[in-house]
Amino acid sequence: QVQLQESGPGLVKPSETLSLTCSLSDAFISNYHWGWIRQSPGMGLEWIGYMHYSVGATYNPTLRGRVTISLDTSKNQFSLSLTYVTDADTAIYYCARAGFYGSLFADSWGPGRLVTVSS
Amino acid sequence: VLTQSPATLSLSPGERATLSCRASQSIGYYLAWYQFKPGQTPRLLIFDASNRAAGIPGRFSGSGSGTDFNLIISSLEPEDIATYYCQLRDFRPSLTFGGGTKVEIK
Numbered sequence: 470q471v472q473l474q475e476s477g478p479g480l481v482k483p484s485e486t487l488s489l490t491c492s493l494s495d496a497f498i499s500n501y502h503w504g505w506i507r508q509s510p511g512m513g514l515e516w517i518g519y520m521h522y523s524v525g526a527t528y529n530p531t532l533r534g535r536v537t538i539s540l541d542t543s544k545n546q547f548s549l550s551l552t553y554v555t556d557a558d559t560a561i562y563y564c565a566r567a568g569f570y571g572s573l574f575a576d577s578w579g580p581g582r583l584v585t586v587s588s
Numbered sequence: 589v590l591t592q593s594p595a596t597l598s599l600s601p602g603e604r605a606t607l608s609c610r611a612s613q614s615i616g617y618y619l620a621w622y623q624f625k626p627g628q629t630p631r632l633l634i635f636d637a638s639n640r641a642a643g644i645p646g647r648f649s650g651s652g653s654g655t656d657f658n659l660i661i662s663s664l665e666p667e668d669i670a671t672y673y674c675q676l677r678d679f680r681p682s683l684t685f686g687g688g689t690k691v692e693i694k
Contacts, residue, residue, distance in 0.1 A: 470642075514673055514685035530682060563630065570635045573677050574620035578630045 471495045473564050475582035481558075482588050487551040491564030491579060496545055499523060501568040503547045504538055506575065509560035519567060520547060527573075559586045590676055590686035598692045605661040607689045609674035614654045618677040621650055621659045624688075625670045633672075634659060661691075669693055 472494035481487045491503070504519035518528035520538040528536050537550040551558060562582050565575035589612040599605055609619065621634040632641045634650035637657055647662045661668055674686040 513687055514675075516675075516683040516685070527681060530680070570639070570641070572618070572620070572635055573681055573683060574632060574635045574675065575622075575630075576632045576635075576641060580629050 471566060471577050473566065473577060473579035475562060475564050475579045477582060477584070479583055479585060481554055481584060481586050483555055483586055484553055487549070487554050487558060487584055487586075489549045489562055489564070489582060489584070491547050491549075493545040493547075497522065497540065497542045501566050502527075502573060503540060503566055504564070504575075505549045506563045506565055506578075507560040508563070508581070509557075511557065512560070515560075517549065517551075517562075519573065521568075554586045556586050558584070560584060590674055590684055592672075592674060592686035592689050594689060595687070596690045596692060598694045599664050600694045601664055601666060603664050605664050605668070605691060607659040607661075607672055607691075609652075609657045609659070609686050611655045611657075611676055615676045615678060617653050619650075619652070619657050620675045620677075621648075622673045622675065623670045624673065664691070664693070666693060 474492045477489035499522040502519035502521045505517040508514050520526045535552045540547045564579040566577040567573045567575050569576040591610045593608045617637040619637045623631045633644050633648050638650045649660045651658050671688045671690045673688045677683050
């Protein structure tokens, strides 16, 4: 089973951009979805979005306009960019894979990265 | 909207655990269950309402369709202490999680 690992800054200032990277233990397989889920005390678990190599991106409507997920197949990585963050974006961010079972449910997860939004 | 109940479930080892997840409108079979343990990577248990993911013990089972779904742990083991979340997929597609049920050992 593929292993995923999040990396990136643990502290981001309000109004700035949150950027995280997910590194894979294996090469990308084009028929999976790759994306992000976050967990916060206030909002609970929240799906952020997925990117598929050929289908494109699907984002949570509540975050659309601020979020971008992109794939870098040459580095076996994908990334999350979330602009204009506020303290409501403080959360544990998980990267995940979906599609192993032909659905959009996350069948593999990273261990999570805590990101705090604070000045 | 997904509503999970109870919020907390306290049971003795060997007892049967029934966790409930109710959707505000019919979603067919597009529901999954996950297990979250502190300090561990989250794990997919059940997809499409009743299908066990690879490597998941047989004591875990899922049932339901439409708006009412259950996750059943037939005989609770100490390692099953965790918070369990359901997740639905709708037509857009968008995915939504429930608020979780925390399972404790009595």
